[in-house]
Structure formats: structure tokens, C-alpha cells
Amino acid sequence: MLVVLGHSIVSVAWVYHAGPGLTLLSEGHWVSDSIAFNPLLNTVYAFHMPLFAFVSGLVSWRPKLSPALSQVRSRFLGLVVPYFMWVVVYYALTARPFVAAGLLEGLRVAAANPWGGLWYLYALFECYLLLILIQRLPCARWIFAATALTAVVMSASKLGGSHFLGIGDVTYIYPFFIGGYLIAEKSGEFFSRRYLVAGISLAAFAVLLVARGPIWRPDMSWVAHAAKTTSAYLHRTWHIRRADQIANIAGPVFVRYASSFAAIIVLTALYSGWTGRLMDGQAWLGRRTLGIYAIHQILQVGLFALGVTNWIAMFALSLGISIGLTLVLERIPVVRGLLLGQWKKPAVRRGPDGPEDEFAAEGDVPPEPSDTTSPVQARAETILSGIAGVSCVR
Numbered sequence: 001m002l003v004v005l006g007h008s009i010v011s012v013a014w015v016y017h018a019g020p021g022l023t024l025l026s027e028g029h030w031v032s033d034s035i036a037f038n039p040l041l042n043t044v045y046a047f048h049m050p051l052f053a054f055v056s057g058l059v060s061w062r063p064k065l066s067p068a069l070s071q072v073r074s075r076f077l078g079l080v081v082p083y084f085m086w087v088v089v090y091y092a093l094t095a096r097p098f099v100a101a102g103l104l105e106g107l108r109v110a111a112a113n114p115w116g117g118l119w120y121l122y123a124l125f126e127c128y129l130l131l132i133l134i135q136r137l138p139c140a141r142w143i144f145a146a147t148a149l150t151a152v153v154m155s156a157s158k159l160g161g162s163h164f165l166g167i168g169d170v171t172y173i174y175p176f177f178i179g180g181y182l183i184a185e186k187s188g189e190f191f192s193r194r195y196l197v198a199g200i201s202l203a204a205f206a207v208l209l210v211a212r213g214p215i216w217r218p219d220m221s222w223v224a225h226a227a228k229t230t231s232a233y234l235h236r237t238w239h240i241r242r243a244d245q246i247a248n249i250a251g252p253v254f255v256r257y258a259s260s261f262a263a264i265i266v267l268t269a270l271y272s273g274w275t276g277r278l279m280d281g282q283a284w285l286g287r288r289t290l291g292i293y294a295i296h297q298i299l300q301v302g303l304f305a306l307g308v309t310n311w312i313a314m315f316a317l318s319l320g321i322s323i324g325l326t327l328v329l330e331r332i333p334v335v336r337g338l339l340l341g342q343w344k345k346p347a348v349r350r351g352p353d354g355p356e357d358e359f360a361a362e363g364d365v366p367p368e369p370s371d372t373t374s375p376v377q378a379r380a381e382t383i384l385s386g387i388a389g390v391s392c393v394r
Contacts, residue, residue, distance in 0.1 A: 041215070042209070042214060042215045043209065045215045045216075046205075046209055046212065046215060046259055046260060046263055047259070047260045047263035047264055047267075049120060049172075049173065050173065050176040050260040050261070050263075050264060051176075051263070051264050051267065052120060052124075052173075053124070053127070053173035053174075053176040053177040053180070054176045054177065054179055054180035054261075054264045054268070055180060055268075056124055056127070056177055056180065057127075057131075057176070057177040057178055057179065057180030057181035057182075057184070058180035058181065058183065058184045058187065058268075059180075059184075060128070060131060060180075060181055060184075061181050061184030061185060063185075065135055065136070068132050068136070071128070071132050072128075072129070072132060075125055075128045075129075075132075076125070077337070077341060077343055078341035078343075079121045079122075079124055079125040079128075079341060080121070080122075080125050081337070081338060081341065082121060082290060082294070082338065082339055082340060082341045083110075083115075083118055083121040083122055083125075084107060084110065084111075085338045085339050086118055086294045086339065087106060087107060087110045087115050087118065088103065088107070089298075089339070090115075090118075090298055091103050091106045093298055094298070094301075112164060112165065113163045113164060113165075113166075114163060114166045114169055117297040118294065119163075119166065119169050120169070120173070120293070121290075122166045122169070123166045123169035123170045123172075123173055124173070124177070126165075126166055126170050127170060127173065127174050127177045127178075130147065130174070131177075131178075131181065134147065141182060144178045144181065144182060145178070145182070147174070147178070148174060148175040148178040148179065149175075151170070151171040151172075151174040151175050152171075152175050152253060152254075152257055153253075154171045155168075155171040155172055155253060156253045159171065160172070175257060176257075176260065176261070176264070179261065179264075194269040194270065194272050194273055195269070195273075197265060197269045198265070198266050198269040198270050201262045201263075201265040201266045201269065202262075202266045204258075204262040205259060205262035205263045205266060208255055208258050208259035208262055209259050211223045211255050211259075212252075212255045212256060212259050218252055218256075221252065221255075223252050223255050224252050227252055285323070288323055288326040288327070288330075290340050290341055291322065291323075291325065291326030291329060291330075291339070291340050292319065292322040292323060292326060294339070295321075295322040295325050295326065296318045296319065296322040299318050299321055299322060300314060300318050303317055303318060326340070330342065
């Protein structure tokens with residue numbers, strides 16, 4: 001929902017309200033100051049994709065490892081196959097005329113450079129590959145921590161801005177992915193005092209968000225200005241080479257990751273206390289995350305073409321229609337696997353008043369949560385079960 005909300009604001013404000021003061025960002029996007037300084041947009045964009053990655057890592061921890069090839073196969077079917085199939089769908093809906101050679105070129109480009117709004121599926125698969133490899137090494141937890149820190153440092157380099165083979169995208173989400181994985185084993189203890197944890201983290205997030213400044217105009221934050229001043233001093237006084245990169249990592253990059261982590265801890269701590277219908281509703285929505293994620297972006301383009309220029313209406317329509325289309329796709333076995341990564345009928349929960357949806361009525365009863373997972377992990381699997389949990393190997 002956060003992803004849809006953020007894209008709804010951007011899709012309307014970006015195109016409809018674009019005017020004087022447009023700024024070309026390093027990512028290649030044009031954005032006006034009215035968008036860059038939007039408080040809701042800045043708050044959502046501070047953590048929405050890192051949250052996806054954190055939860056994906058959180059639900060991946062198991063004390064007993066599954067066979068490596070089995071894990072790779074599961075992740076490939078759950079992430080890579082839907083990624084390329086949605087590239088085909090996007091091309092079919094937007095290319096005029098539809099040319100086979102153009103489709104093949106699009107697939108080639110998508111294989112080398114994560115394609116548009118689907119980049120997360122590509123990058124997440126690569127994170128899983130690193131996870132599966134490092135899991136089997138001695139001192140794996142230390143290697144995880146070291147590689148996560150390396151990714152943070154790389155994000156401040158030219159590699160952090162490269163989309164070739166998703167390198168820049170992986171350096172962005174990998175620290176959050178590994179953070180979720182490392183915290184999973186102790187998540188029950190960590191969130192036992194969830195309100196205290198949430199309160200401290202919320203205060204930290206508020207301070208760090210202000211320090212971070214506009215998400216899409218990081219050059220305007222006071223941390224960025226402090227980093228420039230510090231790097232100039234280090235270079236002039238101490239003749240330190242690459243002083244600008246050192247100051248950038250110690251300042252803006254640190255604040256970027258710290259603010260995202262603080263927001264993630266707040267949401268995860270609060271979510272660990274959810275119960276009842278609220279939990280059931282979120283679990284139901286969580287099973288449709290991949291479909292919502294893939295459908296809503298192309299859908300918003302069509303809604304805007306039809307005249308939808310209010311971000312609230314854009315959010316409601318794109319979310320509602322995406323859910324509806326995902327429910328339709330779930331009922332078509334082969335399509336369900338190709339587009340949603342659901343190669344088996346989705347597991348659903350049974351409530352005290354009967355089956356939650358049609359799948360339960362057909363006798364498809366989900367397995368009980370594994371006794372090797374923590375309560376927080378079991379809850380987290382419902383947040384993004386359409387993406388993070390669709391390919392979980394127990």
C-alpha cells in the first residue's frame with residue numbers, strides 16, 4: 001500500500017503539477033519543488049522499499065538450511081519468472097505497434113538492466129543468491145555484516161548509481177535485507193518491549209528525516225552541506241584524498257540508511273502487536289503484494305490518461321483495481337505461476353466464522369507456522385507474502 005500511495009502522489013504531482021523550478025535528478029527524473037518538499041511523499045519514500053527488503057530478509061531466516069539448489073529454484077520461479085513475464089505484459093500494453101523484435105530487445109535490456117518499476121524483483125533475487133551462498137560459509141553472520149557495510153559504502157560510489165545487472169539496486173536494498181535476516185533470530189526478544197522500541201525509534205526517525213532533507217533533493221539537506229564543508233576542510237588542511245567520499249559516507253549516506261532503519265523498526269514493533277480482524281485483513285492483502293506491485297504502475301498511467309488527477313482517487317482506484325485483477329489472476333493456474341509466482345494454490349487462514357475466501361472453501365488449508373520461526377517472523381510473512389514469502393523454503 002505504501003508503494004501505491006507514493007506512486008499515486010508522484011504520478012499526479014509529477015505530471016499534472018509540473019511547472020517552473022523543475023530539477024533533473026541524478027536518477028534521471030524531473031521533479032518540481034512542490035513534489036520534492038511534499039512531507040507525506042518524503043516520509044513514505046524514506047522507508048517503503050527498504051521495508052520490503054527488511055521483511056524479505058526477516059522471513060528468510062531458518063536455523064536449518066534447505067538445499068541450495070532447491071532455494072535457488074524456488075526464488076527463481078517466485079521472482080525472476082514473474083519479472084520477465086511482467087516485462088512482456090508491459091511491452092504488450094505500451095508498444096505500438098507490437099513487434100517481436102522489439103519485445104526481444106526489451107527482454108535483453110531487462111536482463112542486463114532492471115526494468116522500470118519492476119527492479120525490486122530483480123534485485124531481491126540477487127540478494128537471495130548472496131544469502132544462499134554466504135549461509136554456508138564459516139562465520140556467516142560476520143560475513144553478512146561485512147557485506148552489508150560494504151554495500152553501504154558502495155552506494156556512495158559510482159557503482160551505487162549503476163543499474164547494470166542491478167548493482168546499484170542491490171547495494172541499496174541489501175543492507176536492509178541482511179538487517180532483517182540478522183535480527184530474525186532474536187526478533188522475539190528485540191520486540192518484547194515493542195512500545196518502548198517503537199517510541200525510541202520514532203523519535204530517532206523524526207530527527208534523521210529532518211536531517212536527511214528532501215528525499216529527491218538530498219543536495220539541499222543540512223547534512224549534505226555539512227559533508228561538503230567537512231570534506232573541503234579535510235582536503236585543504238590534512239590533504240586527505242577522497243575526503244568528499246569519506247564525508248559523504250559519514251554524513252548523508254549514514255543518515256539515509258539510519259532513517260530508513262528507524263522507520264522500519266517502528267513499523268515492525270507496532271505490527272508485532274496487531275491482532276484480530278486487522279491482522280486477518282492485512283494478511284489477506286499481504287498475499288497479493290506481488291500482483292499489486294506489478295499492476296498498479298501501468299494502471300496509473302492509464303488512469304491518468306483517463307483524467308484522474310487527484311492523488312487520493314489515484315491511490316484508491318489503482319489499489320482497488322490492482323487487487324481485483326490480482327484476484328482474477330490467482331484463479332488461473334498457469335497464469336498464477338507465471339505472473340504471481342504462485343505455483344501452488346495460495347494458502348489461506350480459516351477464521352472462526354468459516355473460510356476467509358474461496359480457496360479455503362475448496363479445502364486448501366495452509367500449514368501451521370513452523371515452530372522454528374519466531375512470532376515476529378510468522379507475522380512478518382503476512383506483510384509481503386506475495387513477494388517475500390511466495391518463495392520461502394522451509
